[in-house]
Amino acid sequence: MEFYQGRETNLLRRIFSWIVDITVVLSLAWFCLFAFGTQIKVTGQSMAPLLWPDEVVLINRLLYDYKKPDRMDVVVFKREDQKTNIKRIIGLPGETVQINGGYIYIDGERLVAEDNLDQVSLGGLAEEPVELGKDEYFLLGDNRDSSEDSRFVNVGNVRKDQIIGKVWLRVFPLIRVNLILS
Numbered sequence: 001m002e003f004y005q006g007r008e009t010n011l012l013r014r015i016f017s018w019i020v021d022i023t024v025v026l027s028l029a030w031f032c033l034f035a036f037g038t039q040i041k042v043t044g045q046s047m048a049p050l051l052w053p054d055e056v057v058l059i060n061r062l063l064y065d066y067k068k069p070d071r072m073d074v075v076v077f078k079r080e081d082q083k084t085n086i087k088r089i090i091g092l093p094g095e096t097v098q099i100n101g102g103y104i105y106i107d108g109e110r111l112v113a114e115d116n117l118d119q120v121s122l123g124g125l126a127e128e129p130v131e132l133g134k135d136e137y138f139l140l141g142d143n144r145d146s147s148e149d150s151r152f153v154n155v156g157n158v159r160k161d162q163i164i165g166k167v168w169l170r171v172f173p174l175i176r177v178n179l180i181l182s
Helices: 001-034
Strands: 039-042 055-060 076-077 086-089 094-098 103-106 136-140 165-171
Touching: 001 039, 039 165, 086 103
Parallel strands: none
Antiparallel strands: 039 055, 055 165, 076 086, 076 165, 086 136, 094 103
16 A cells, blocks of 8 residues: 555656646746747738738847848838838848839849749839938838838838837737748
């Protein structure tokens, strides 16, 4: 009987140890996700089909403290009117962006991108060459026909200090949870 009680106590200790370990790991993961990231709800259809209205994404707020944003990164930025938007980086600091004949040109060379992300039907401000300053980016929504972005005066070029972070994970709806690779 004593032998049986010893095995039972040992099993309870192992189960308790597993519960504590799992709780610590989940707590640490939750802390990292929400301490270094921010949850944003997608509004509008400017990033469709990548992101749809009412989806929730997490952004990495620390990434751009250590590296520069890259072309085609999907980022969250705060506009001058304090609205928060999600767009894709097309033009980098010091480059000249122009939209001509339905295509995007960077420093005179046509941008090559997958999923027709190199095409634009309305050039807006970029019908004429747009020169980006040393800390400015040119951003476009993936759904070019339904996007208020750097082509328009109310958004214009986006400064690095306006960029909040890079979108990296869709968390809602649960059926579409996945990494956002750009």
